[in-house]
Amino acid sequence: SQKIEQNSEALNIQEGKTATLTCNYTNYSPAYLQWYRQDPGRGPVFLLLIRENEKEKRKERLKVTFDTTLKQSLFHITASQPADSATYLCALIDTGRRALTFGSGTRLQVQP
Amino acid sequence: EPEVTQTPSHQVTQMGQEVILRCVPISNHLYFYWYRQILGQKVEFLVSFYNNEISEKSEIFDDQFSVERPDGSNFTLKIRSTKLEDSAMYFCASSERTISGNTIYFGEGSWLTVV
Numbered sequence: 593s594q595k596i597e598q599n600s601e602a603l604n605i606q607e608g609k610t611a612t613l614t615c616n617y618t619n620y621s622p623a624y625l626q627w628y629r630q631d632p633g634r635g636p637v638f639l640l641l642i643r644e645n646e647k648e649k650r651k652e653r654l655k656v657t658f659d660t661t662l663k664q665s666l667f668h669i670t671a672s673q674p675a676d677s678a679t680y681l682c683a684l685i686d687t688g689r690r691a692l693t694f695g696s697g698t699r700l701q702v703q704p
Numbered sequence: 705e706p707e708v709t710q711t712p713s714h715q716v717t718q719m720g721q722e723v724i725l726r727c728v729p730i731s732n733h734l735y736f737y738w739y740r741q742i743l744g745q746k747v748e749f750l751v752s753f754y755n756n757e758i759s760e761k762s763e764i765f766d767d768q769f770s771v772e773r774p775d776g777s778n779f780t781l782k783i784r785s786t787k788l789e790d791s792a793m794y795f796c797a798s799s800e801r802t803i804s805g806n807t808i809y810f811g812e813g814s815w816l817t818v819v
Contacts, residue, residue, distance in 0.1 A: 626808075630747075633793075633813075633815075634812055634813070635708075635795050635797075635810035635811050635812045635813050636747060636795070636810045637810070638807045638808060638809070638810075641806075641807070681746075681747065683747075685803055689760065690735075690752050690759055690760045690802065690803050691737075691749040691752060691760055691762070691803070692737075692739075692747075692749060692803065692808065693749065694746050694747040694748070695746065696745070696746040697746065
């Protein structure tokens with residue numbers, strides 16, 4: 593069966609440290625993988641998109657890697673801040689489809 | 705920054721009643737979507753809409769659901785006869801071009817409670 597797995601346990605880190613979140617997928621052949629931020633009671637907010645032929649993408653303090661052999665994406669936030677505290681969602685678009693499939697998200701808590 | 709707007713923000717309805725959730729996508733966007741999120745669960749795809757027709761739908765989007773773009777700005781989701789399990793946050797989204805490789809913008813959601 594198809595699965596997108598993100599660590600369901602909250603990730604607690606100290607301000608200034610790098611947060612690393614993991615997204616693993618099974619039985620998908622995604623052409624694209626995206627990361628979103630979701631705050632409680634709010635809609636997902638797009639952060640980064642990475643294509644299957646890209647290994648790494650950066651945007652300010654954010655970095656995403658995409659390993660199609662391992663079927664894994666890593667999402668990094670460097671110099672983390674308490675304002676980065678939120679749930680981060682991994683989402684992919686399977687080849688030939690026009691819909692985003694989301695993981696269940698990982699809650700990040702950055703302690704001051 | 706342009707945004708997707710949704711109304712109502714919260715609606716409580718009796719089981720069996722019809723509900724219409726409304727969305728105004730970003731003005732130059734051509735692709736529209738509905739997603740839902742049951743409390744504590746993942747965001748789930750319902751339907752995508754392009755050129756005045758459904759381009760893809762999920763198993764969740766059964767005959768009780770319908771979508772419409774009644775004019776040039778609104779995009780609606782109708783649930784004909786609500787069930788308790790329809791209680792969820794419903795997100796409208798839009799994108800300028802096809803989803804592949806493009807940013808999707810989500811609204812803030814309409815929280816539907818069926819009692």
